Amino acid sequence: MRLEGKVATVTGAGRGIGRACAIQFASEGAKVLVSDINKEEVEETAQIINELGGSSEFCICDTGNQKDCRNMVENAVASFGRLDIHLNNAAVLIVKKFLDFQIEDWNQVLRVNLTGFFLAGQAAARKMVELGNGGSIINMSSINAVLAIPDILPYVVSKGGVNQLTKVMALSLINDRIRVNGIGPGSIATDMVKQVMGTNSLREKILSRTPIGRLGHPDEVASLAVFLASEESSYITGETIYMDGGRMALNYTVPVET
Numbered sequence: 485m486r487l488e489g490k491v492a493t494v495t496g497a498g499r500g501i502g503r504a505c506a507i508q509f510a511s512e513g514a515k516v517l518v519s520d521i522n523k524e525e526v527e528e529t530a531q532i533i534n535e536l537g538g539s540s541e542f543c544i545c546d547t548g549n550q551k552d553c554r555n556m557v558e559n560a561v562a563s564f565g566r567l568d569i570h571l572n573n574a575a576v577l578i579v580k581k582f583l584d585f586q587i588e589d590w591n592q593v594l595r596v597n598l599t600g601f602f603l604a605g606q607a608a609a610r611k612m613v614e615l616g617n618g619g620s621i622i623n624m625s626s627i628n629a630v631l632a633i634p635d636i637l638p639y640v641v642s643k644g645g646v647n648q649l650t651k652v653m654a655l656s657l658i659n660d661r662i663r664v665n666g667i668g669p670g671s672i673a674t675d676m677v678k679q680v681m682g683t684n685s686l687r688e689k690i691l692s693r694t695p696i697g698r699l700g701h702p703d704e705v706a707s708l709a710v711f712l713a714s715e716e717s718s719y720i721t722g723e724t725i726y727m728d729g730g731r732m733a734l735n736y737t738v739p740v741e742t
C-alpha cells in the first residue's frame with residue numbers, strides 16, 4: 485500500500501473527483517478526513533470508505549470560511565493523530581456570457597475556487613509544519629488554467645490563480661519537506677461537466693477536441709492524486725500535471741460520431 489500510515493484531508497469530497505480521490509487514498513492505506521458543504525453526500529463518502537475496510541471521518545467545511553478550514557485540519561489530527569496529505573478540490577462553476585457576469589458571480593466563484601484553496605491549503609500547511617513530518621499538498625486545477633472557455637470567466641481565472649498558488653506554496657514550503665503540486669484535468673465525467681455539457685451539440689464540441697474520444701473518469705484523476713500524494717513523486721514539486729486525453733496536444737478537431 486502506497487499511503488500506509490498516512491493521514492489525508494480532502495475538500496469537496498461529497499461527490500465526483502473529490503470522492504474518487506478520497507476512496508483511492510483510503511484504498512492505498514491512508515486514513516481520510518473527508519469534508520464538503522453537503523453533509524449527506526460527504527457522510528456517504530466516509531461510509532463508503534469505511535464499508536470498503538478503510539478508515540474515514542467526515543466534517544462540514546465551507547472552504548471559503550477560514551474557521552471551517554482550521555476545524556477540518558484539527559478534526560483530522562484529533563481523529564487520526566497526524567496530517568500528511570491535503571487535497572484542495574472543492575470548486576464551483578457559473579456559466580454566463582462575459583457581458584452578463586455580475587460581481588456577485590465573480591465573488592462566489594473566486595471565494596471557493598481560489599480563496600478556498602489558499603485558506604484550506606494554508607491551514608493544512610501550518611499543521612504539517614507544526615507536526616514536522618513533511619507532506620504533500622495537491623491543488624485540483626484544470627486545463628482551463630491555461631486554455632479558456634469564454635462562458636465560464638471566473639472559473640477560468642480562478643484556475644489560472646491556482647497554478648500560481650501551487651508554485652508559491654511549493655517554493656515557500658520546500659524547506660519543511662512539504663511538496664505542492666497541481667492536477668489539471670480535461671473533461672471528466674462528473675456533475676460539474678454535465679452542467680457545462682448540457683446539450684448534445686456541446687458534448688460533440690467537447691469530444692471533437694478530445695483525441696482519446698471519451699471523457700475521463702474520476703478514478704483516473706484519483707490515480708494521479710495517489711501518485712502525487714505518495715513518495716513515488718518525491719522529486720516533483722511546484723508542478724501542475726495535465727491529464728486531458730490529448731486535448732492540449734491537439735491543434736485542430738477530431739471527428740465525432742453523432
Ligand SMILES: NC(=O)c1ccc[n+]([C@@H]2O[C@H](COP(=O)([O-])OP(=O)(O)OC[C@H]3O[C@@H](n4cnc5c(N)ncnc54)[C@H](O)[C@@H]3O)[C@@H](O)[C@H]2O)c1
Pocket residue numbers: 495496497498499500501502519520521522525545546547548572573574575576596600624625626627668669670671672673674675676677
Ligand atoms: N469535472 C471536470 O471535468 C473537471 C475538469 C477540470 C478540473 N476539475 C476540478 O476538479 C474539482 C472537482 O470537480 P468535480 O467535477 O468533481 O465537481 P463536482 O461539482 O462534482 O463536485 C464538487 C464538490 O465540491 C463541493 N463544494 C462546492 N462548494 C463548496 C465549498 N464552498 N466548500 C466545500 N465544498 C464545496 C460540492 O458540494 C461537491 O461535492 C474541482 O476543483 C474542479 O474545478 C473538474
